[in-house]
Amino acid sequence: xxxxxxxxxxxxxxxxxxxxxxxxxxxxxxxxxxxxxxxxxxxxxxxxxxxxxxxxxxxxxxxxxxxxxxxxxxxxxxxxxxxxxxxxxxxxxxxxxxxxxxxxxxxxxxxxxxxxxxxxxxxxxxxxxxxxxxxxxxxxxxxxxxxxxxxxxxxxxxxxxxxxxxxxxxxxxxxxxxxxxxxxxxxxxxxxxxxxxxxxxxxxxxxxxxxxxxxxxxxxxxxxxxxxxxxxxxxxxxxxxxxxxxxxxxxxxxxxxxxxxxxxxxxxxxxxxxxxxxxxxxxxxxxxxxxxxxxxxxxxxxxxxxxxxxxxxxxxxxxxxxxxxxxxxxxxxxxxxxxxxxxxxxxxxxxxxxxxxxxxxxxxxxxxxxxxxxxxxxxxxxxxxxxxxxxxxxxxxxxxxxxxxxxxxxxxxxxxxxxxxxxxxxxxxxxxxxxxxxxxxxxxxxxxxxxxxxxxxxxxxxxxxxxxxxxxxxxxxxxxxxxxxxxxxx
Numbered sequence: 001x002x003x004x005x006x007x008x009x010x011x012x013x014x015x016x017x018x019x020x021x022x023x024x025x026x027x028x029x030x031x032x033x034x035x036x037x038x039x040x041x042x043x044x045x046x047x048x049x050x051x052x053x054x055x056x057x058x059x060x061x062x063x064x065x066x067x068x069x070x071x072x073x074x075x076x077x078x079x080x081x082x083x084x085x086x087x088x089x090x091x092x093x094x095x096x097x098x099x100x101x102x103x104x105x106x107x108x109x110x111x112x113x114x115x116x117x118x119x120x121x122x123x124x125x126x127x128x129x130x131x132x133x134x135x136x137x138x139x140x141x142x143x144x145x146x147x148x149x150x151x152x153x154x155x156x157x158x159x160x161x162x163x164x165x166x167x168x169x170x171x172x173x174x175x176x177x178x179x180x181x182x183x184x185x186x187x188x189x190x191x192x193x194x195x196x197x198x199x200x201x202x203x204x205x206x207x208x209x210x211x212x213x214x215x216x217x218x219x220x221x222x223x224x225x226x227x228x229x230x231x232x233x234x235x236x237x238x239x240x241x242x243x244x245x246x247x248x249x250x251x252x253x254x255x256x257x258x259x260x261x262x263x264x265x266x267x268x269x270x271x272x273x274x275x276x277x278x279x280x281x282x283x284x285x286x287x288x289x290x291x292x293x294x295x296x297x298x299x300x301x302x303x304x305x306x307x308x309x310x311x312x313x314x315x316x317x318x319x320x321x322x323x324x325x326x327x328x329x330x331x332x333x334x335x336x337x338x339x340x341x342x343x344x345x346x347x348x349x350x351x352x353x354x355x356x357x358x359x360x361x362x363x364x365x366x367x368x369x370x371x372x373x374x375x376x377x378x379x380x381x382x383x384x385x386x387x388x389x390x391x392x393x394x395x396x397x398x399x400x401x402x403x404x405x406x407x408x409x410x411x412x413x414x415x416x417x418x419x420x421x422x423x424x425x426x427x428x429x430x431x432x433x434x435x436x437x438x439x440x441x442x443x444x445x446x447x448x449x450x451x452x453x454x455x456x457x458x459x460x461x462x463x464x465x466x467x468x469x470x471x472x473x474x475x476x477x478x479x480x481x482x483x484x485x486x487x488x489x490x
Contacts, residue, residue, distance in 0.1 A: 002036045004124040006115040008092055008108070008133035010041050011236075012075055012340065016092065016312075017283050018230070018364045019152045022197065023130055024076065025233040031077070038070075038122055042111050043081035044088055049073055055080060057117045060140075062167055063110040068118060080118060084110035098315040105160040108133045108183075109167070116140035132158030135187035139168040139175065149191035151184070153361050154205050154212045155287060158183030188217050194225045197362035198383030202227025210359060229386050230362035237347075237368045244344035249373075257348060257373055264349030267342070268308060268333040276305045279350030279374065281343045281365055284313030284321070289356035289379065291317065297324050300331040308350060309334045310342055347372040360384050 005027055009020030023039070030037050049071025057068045066084040073079045086107050095101055115137040119127050129137055129149045135158055138147055160181040165172045175186030188194050196202045204210035206219045218225055235241075239257070240250040246263050249256030265272055282288045290311060300307060309321055309332070321334035335342060347353070353369035355378045362383030366376040370388075378384040 002038070002123065002125045003030060004115070004119050004122060004127045005030075005037050005039045005130075006112075006128065006134040006137060007039065007041060007130045008111075010039060010076060010079075013041070013047060013073070014044055014092060016338070017153075018197075018362065019131060021232070021364050022152060022230050022362075025231060027076075028233060028235075038078065038080055038118070038124070039076065040068075040080045040082060040115055040118055042087045042092070042107075043069075043083040044092055046083075046088070047073060047079075047081065049079060049081070055118065056121055057082070057114050059084075059110065059113040059117055060167065062106075063113045066110060066114050066117075068114065080122075082111055082114045082118075084114055087111065094313075098313065098318075105158070105164065108158065109136050109160070109164065112136035112183075113140050119145055129187060129191065132156055132184040132187075135183040136168070136175070138187055138190045139171045143170070147187075147191045148193045148195060149187045151188075151194065151196040151205070151361070153287075154184070154196075154214060155359075157185065157212070157214070182214075185214055185217055188214065188221065192224070194218070194221050196225070196227050197230040198386045199227035199229065200385045201359075201361045201382040204359070204382060229383060230364060230367075232364055232367045232371065234371065237371050239348055239372050242344060242348070244341045245348045249348075251373070254373065260345060260348035261351075262349075264308065264345050267345070268306075270306060270330070270333070276351040277349065278305055278307045278352045278354050278377075279346040279369070280307070280309040280311065280354050281346055281368075282309075282311045282355075284311040284317040286314075287358055287360075289358055291320075292356045293354055294320050294324055297328060297332055300328065305352075306330075307332045307354075308346055310337075310339060310346055311335075312337050347374055350374050352377055355379070355384065357381055357384065363387065 005023060007019065007023045009015050009017070009023065010027075011020040011024040013020075015021060015024075027037050027039055049069060050073075052069050052071035055068040055070050057066045059066045063084060066082065068080055068082050070078070070080045084107070086101075086103050087110070089095075089101060093100060093104065101107065112134055113136070115127070115129075115134055117140070118124075119137075119141060124145070126146045126148060127137065127141065129135060129147060131150070131152050135149065141147065160183065162176070162180050164181040165176055168175060171186060171190050174189040175181050175183065177185045196205065201210075202225055205212070206215055206225070208215050211218060239245060240248050242248065245256065246259040247256035249260075261277065262272065264277065280290070280293055282290055284290055290309075293307070293309070294317075297307060311321070311334075312318070318336045321332075322336065324332045325334040347365075347368050350369075351374065353366065353374045353376045355363065355366050355369075355376055357363065357379055358381070360379075360382035363378075366378055366384060366388055369376045376388050378388050
């Protein structure tokens with residue numbers, strides 16, 4: 001099959017987050033599976049290609065001039081680079097002030113039109129679109145061309161002035177939204193399949209709380225919306241072969257991790273100690289919860305921990321990071337910008353990896369951390385639920401990652417009618433009318449419980465007096481049912 005992979009990012013050429021990593025990994029996997037993949041990328045940097053040749057591109061007048069060149073790049077293989085109006089910038093999306101380039105609508109609308117033209121020229125079987133930067137392409141594609149849209153981050157949607165609707169040859173109604181044009185909303189409506197990058201995120205975005213204003217459009221797609229968990233490229237993220245860390249290591253032979261820790265300490269200027277190093281590699285945006293990390297920095301002395309942060313993005317967050325590093329030089333170290341070798345060193349040298357995302361389509365950093373033997377500390381949202389196994393859940397002999405839809409078994413102690421003492425801790429997203437879990441061992445809650453099989457509370461449908469050791473009860477909530485075994489009546 002011949003696949004056109006349209007993307008605004010591609011590691012290692014240009015990557016500002018998970019998009020570039022995910023597309024690079026997926027492209028490599030598809031090629032290994034025997035598919036022919038034409039990666040189409042904006043020509044931000046005028047990269048050199050071997051065997052370069054021009055490819056004709058027919059686009060509307062407003063998008064001209066557009067040129068495309070095809071060849072082989074030593075790091076990514078076969079590649080098509082598109083040069084269109086104002087596309088070459090030092091950062092793909094934002095200016096020096098951290099704000100979006102004001103002509104991003106023109107830049108990526110032109111790119112989308114070029115993607116559609118290339119699909120015709122290259123005789124593509126399937127067009128794979130990634131995020132809003134490519135989402136206008138279906139308006140210019142032949143209606144018979146199969147399309148797959150992958151949403152890597154629903155928060156960024158490609159809003160534009162309503163006047164853009166008049167430039168679209170097809171699907172104007174699909175792209176019209178709230179008095180303007182929404183590139184991502186239109187592609188969600190017209191793509192043959194809509195995918196996102198984790199099963200939990202696919203469920204979350206169909207809710208008003210998680211849908212970023214597009215939950216109605218996503219719910220309408222029904223079974224055409226699928227969640228496929230992202231992965232990392234283990235040819236790149238493998239401490240046993242990584243040339244960017246001081247020494248290789250693997251499970252069972254971890255000496256190299258200690259060497260990476262020592263080098264990271266040397267980079268920060270800190271003396272060695274037994275205090276844990278908490279690493280963060282992130283985009284500096286509200287979504288990633290970096291403000292929560294910075295707020296918590298005041299507790300580092302009491303925690304006897306040190307924080308190493310690598311990130312780029314919002315200027316105010318970067319200023320905050322620099323201020324913290326100046327105020328607490330023995331506890332906080334901050335590097336403003338993206339530095340790939342430093343990222344590898346942090347993943348290898350840190351003891352813990354903090355990722356307190358407010359929402360997370362999938363996330364790659366937590367998987368990169370785990371690949372390097374660094375323990376992730378994450379919030380239970382989106383793909384973090386699908387990739388990080390909670391240590392407490394695992395110790396309770398339950399299988400699989402933390403998920404708000406998982407039935408998880410714990411043991412409790414009945415203290416009196418309608419009350420329980422919690423012996424273990426449950427997952428964060430279980431709630432009931434009386435309280436929120438997790439709760440510390442020993443805490444007594446009035447829980448909405450019933451003998452297993454009943455659907456309401458114990459007072460209405462069941463009797464505590466009838467329970468015996470080994471009987472099961474359940475906690476009903478808006479999210480799931482958690483099954484519990486009674487092993488000790490008091």
